[in-house]
Amino acid sequence: GAGVSQSPRYKVAKRGQDVALRCDPISGHVSLFWYQQALGQGPEFLTYFQNEAQLDKSGLPSDRFFAERPEGSVSTLKIQRTQQEDSAVYLCASSFDRGQPQHFGDGTRLSIL
Amino acid sequence: AQSVTQLGSHVSVSEGALVLLRCNYSSSVPPYLFWYVQYPNQGLQLLLKYTSAATLVKGINGFEAEFKKSETSFHLTKPSAHMSDAAEYFCAVSHTDSGGGADGLTFGKGTHLIIQP
Numbered sequence: 001g002a003g004v005s006q007s008p009r010y011k012v013a014k015r016g017q018d019v020a021l022r023c024d025p026i027s028g029h030v031s032l033f034w035y036q037q038a039l040g041q042g043p044e045f046l047t048y049f050q051n052e053a054q055l056d057k058s059g060l061p062s063d064r065f066f067a068e069r070p071e072g073s074v075s076t077l078k079i080q081r082t083q084q085e086d087s088a089v090y091l092c093a094s095s096f097d098r099g100q101p102q103h104f105g106d107g108t109r110l111s112i113l
Numbered sequence: 114a115q116s117v118t119q120l121g122s123h124v125s126v127s128e129g130a131l132v133l134l135r136c137n138y139s140s141s142v143p144p145y146l147f148w149y150v151q152y153p154n155q156g157l158q159l160l161l162k163y164t165s166a167a168t169l170v171k172g173i174n175g176f177e178a179e180f181k182k183s184e185t186s187f188h189l190t191k192p193s194a195h196m197s198d199a200a201e202y203f204c205a206v207s208h209t210d211s212g213g214g215a216d217g218l219t220f221g222k223g224t225h226l227i228i229q230p
Contacts, residue, residue, distance in 0.1 A: 004156070033217055042203050042220030043157070056216060091156055098216065099145070104156030
């Protein structure tokens with residue numbers, strides 16, 4: 001069966017540009033998570049959706065980061081006015097419901113020049 | 114607040130030897146604990162999870178972990194290392210919200226496991 005799909009796999013942008021990262025969760029999974037993984041570090045929680053509701057966005061580092069999941073399926077993480085410190089791998093994960101194991105995509109590697 | 118500490122950013126063992134990766138956690142409520150493995154340029158794959166049932170948890174690929182509340186530890190072991198075990202390993206604790214659900218994960222910094230032939 002299909003796993004969590006993220007696109008693009010690699011994204012290079014110039015500082016100041018806006019970027020959008022897409023996540024297709026496993027079909028039927030209610031919960032969706034975004035994480036940021038800096039080089040050589042563990043993933044850090046950004047935000048969490050239950051269906052279309054964003055229940056926790058405490059990990060978003062600034063107001064330049066915005067995530068949405070309008071129909072409770074596909075999610076987009078948008079970063080405005082990118083900065084070099086935004087360079088990282090952005091991981092998306094989904095789970096069948098709250099408290100169930102999270103299944104991760106392969107991530108989007110974002111490089112800001 | 115919850116946190117995870119993984120002792121040793123790199124661990125090297127010989128093929129066939131015991132693998133021991135250490136993880137200590139802090140949590141103000143009973144935790145959900147997880148071990149994930151990450152291969153280069155890939156996402157994370159769940160090895161095993163502890164959710165307050167048995168304290169000894171068996172996972173995939175021959176790995177297991179033991180929850181020790183008195184030591185606040187959840188160390189990962191495998192009796193005999195294989196070359197294919199070389200990867201990055203992450204311990205994680207759930208970000209339990211006030212409603213009791215297990216939501217976002219808090220990860221340790223990871224341990225890079227090296228297998229010597």
